[in-house]
Amino acid sequence: MTPVQHFEQLLARREPLLALAPMQDVTDLGFWRLMTRYGGADVYYTEYFRVHPDSHLEKDILTSITHNPTDRPVVAQMIGNDIPSLIRGARELQEHAVAAIDLNLGCPAPVVYKKCAGGGLLRDVPRVEGILGALREAVSIKFTVKTRLGFDDTETIDVLVPLFAKHGVDLVTIHGRTVTQMYRDGVRYDLIAKAKASLPCPVLANGNVGSHGEAEAVVRQTGVHGLMIGRGAIRNPWMFEQIRQHLSGQAVFQPTAADKLAYIEALYETVTTPQTRELDQVNRIKKHLNFFGPDLDDSTAFLHEMRRCTTRSGLMEVCTRHLKA
Numbered sequence: 001m002t003p004v005q006h007f008e009q010l011l012a013r014r015e016p017l018l019a020l021a022p023m024q025d026v027t028d029l030g031f032w033r034l035m036t037r038y039g040g041a042d043v044y045y046t047e048y049f050r051v052h053p054d055s056h057l058e059k060d061i062l063t064s065i066t067h068n069p070t071d072r073p074v075v076a077q078m079i080g081n082d083i084p085s086l087i088r089g090a091r092e093l094q095e096h097a098v099a100a101i102d103l104n105l106g107c108p109a110p111v112v113y114k115k116c117a118g119g120g121l122l123r124d125v126p127r128v129e130g131i132l133g134a135l136r137e138a139v140s141i142k143f144t145v146k147t148r149l150g151f152d153d154t155e156t157i158d159v160l161v162p163l164f165a166k167h168g169v170d171l172v173t174i175h176g177r178t179v180t181q182m183y184r185d186g187v188r189y190d191l192i193a194k195a196k197a198s199l200p201c202p203v204l205a206n207g208n209v210g211s212h213g214e215a216e217a218v219v220r221q222t223g224v225h226g227l228m229i230g231r232g233a234i235r236n237p238w239m240f241e242q243i244r245q246h247l248s249g250q251a252v253f254q255p256t257a258a259d260k261l262a263y264i265e266a267l268y269e270t271v272t273t274p275q276t277r278e279l280d281q282v283n284r285i286k287k288h289l290n291f292f293g294p295d296l297d298d299s300t301a302f303l304h305e306m307r308r309c310t311t312r313s314g315l316m317e318v319c320t321r322h323l324k325a
């Protein structure tokens with residue numbers, strides 16, 4: 001079975017498709033492998049490949065495709081705005097085992113959007129249309145898009161939806177916020193539902209899905225084909241499996257405090273290398289632990305104490321005190 005066939009098979013099921021979101025500096029090969037130990041996603045998106053006239057496919061990101069440890073289809077994401085470069089990037093990526101090429105239309109980092117890439121492109125819809133047309137022609141596998149609602153308004157999505165349909169985009173992921181909202185404020189699932197109703201292709205809803213209960217509610221409210229989950233999976237790697245269990249009426253696995261600590265130990269091993277000094281290792285895993293707040297009783301105290309740790313044992317002591325079953 002080719003990756004495209006595998007992707008199609010997963011999309012054809014009755015159950016919602018569960019995708020692990022692309023997250024730069026997080027969702028690399030090691031992290032994907034770790035997720036599979038807890039059940040894992042149905043589909044894995046790579047971190048974005050930066051594409052511009054002088055770019056080469058980043059070797060580290062490419063490794064997650066060439067050594068994909070998940071047994072699941074991979075979607076390769078690109079960020080950029082230069083059409084010839086994007087075409088070249090898409091051609092090169094299609095030489096590898098990927099199910100789809102994804103265009104990033106949502107990155108809110110100022111260094112990216114100020115160059116009119118990622119979320120910045122949402123300020124220039126004609127340019128987006130040019131890119132969609134060119135990539136549709138260059139991509140013979142699935143062509144997908146990950147977008148926010150607009151740059152600083154929630155109406156741009158109404159203009160984008162007919163363009164996605166016109167250019168035959170195969171799947172659209174919508175993060176229900178604007179670019180300028182970054183990660184603030186509520187997610188507009190109502191607007192994802194509206195876009196979904198007008199799109200002929202499958203849609204994944206994205207943003208703030210933090211539990212199996214929320215997953216069910218979002219699927220019900222939006223009518224989407226699936227969910228893309230990012231930060232929720234960093235703090236709760238069981239989430240994909242919990243969603244499957246919940247939706248199929250099975251008992252939902254509840255990790256104990258010991259399970260959660262064992263996950264943090266495994267995460268530590270995954271994101272650090274033994275050669276680096278302990279302080280660098282600790283600082284590296286803090287980037288991941290920053291996303292653990294929402295599941296804790298006293299997230300302010302956890303984040304405050306965690307960010308001050310300088311040793312592995314100190315860090316694990318803070319986690320032990322705060323991570324309860």
Ligand SMILES: Cc1cc2nc3c(=O)[nH]c(=O)nc-3n(C[C@H](O)[C@H](O)[C@H](O)COP(=O)(O)O)c2cc1C
Nearest residue numbers: 021022023024047048104175207208209229230231
């Ligand atoms: C650390 C981090 C890195 C991210 N990197 C990317 C990226 O490379 N490409 C992308 O499309 N979105 C990226 N995102 C956005 C996520 O894919 C997702 O849209 C966002 O986190 C909202 O989903 P969530 O609430 O489930 O986390 C990143 C988010 C985070 C927190």
